[in-house]
Amino acid sequence: MSFLNLAFIERLAEERIKKAQEEGDFDALPGRGRPLCLDDDAHVPEDLRMAWRVLKNAGCLPPEIEAQREIHTARELLSGLTDEAERYRQMQRLNLMITRLNLLRRRPVQLEAEQEYYDKVVARVPVNDKRPK
Template structure:
């Protein structure tokens, strides 16, 4: 016997399977979704739900980590090295964004 999606969802609601879910009653934050170019939304959502992030997001995260390291480093040589790494990642990010906007 085949059930429609609506029927399966109705039965799940009746069984209380949607009670006490994380974030229940909270507003959904869809800003990131709608800021993503329409032709990439599904792919990015799929990657994100499986623990992957787009290259440009990963680069920004790496810059944040490096900036934190820079704040806690007193060694001048290490600071110089970290600054270079930050600049490399920012350059990669900018190139990646430029490529994406040209498509």
């Protein structure tokens, strides 16, 4: 599509929305006056949030986005753990999830972001010769 076609479609959509507002078509919508139920999409890059929401509402969450959500949850869980053995197990689980995510990606892996996270985790976890069984 050319830029002119997109501009035309955008203008047409805006005109139809204004007309519907003036005619009161939006006045009796279900949920009016109640707060929106917003998703926790902080783990999704800002430029992908709209596409993510459309896919999620359609029940078609991409595997990469689902994996990113699981990694985000695991990171939060890991930051709250105090038991060293459990932290070690969760770190292994997190590393496996990151490896799987990297296999799903269609673009080059951004090692810098994961290396920074890894360095922070290693700095917070005490190291000893005892490994959990």
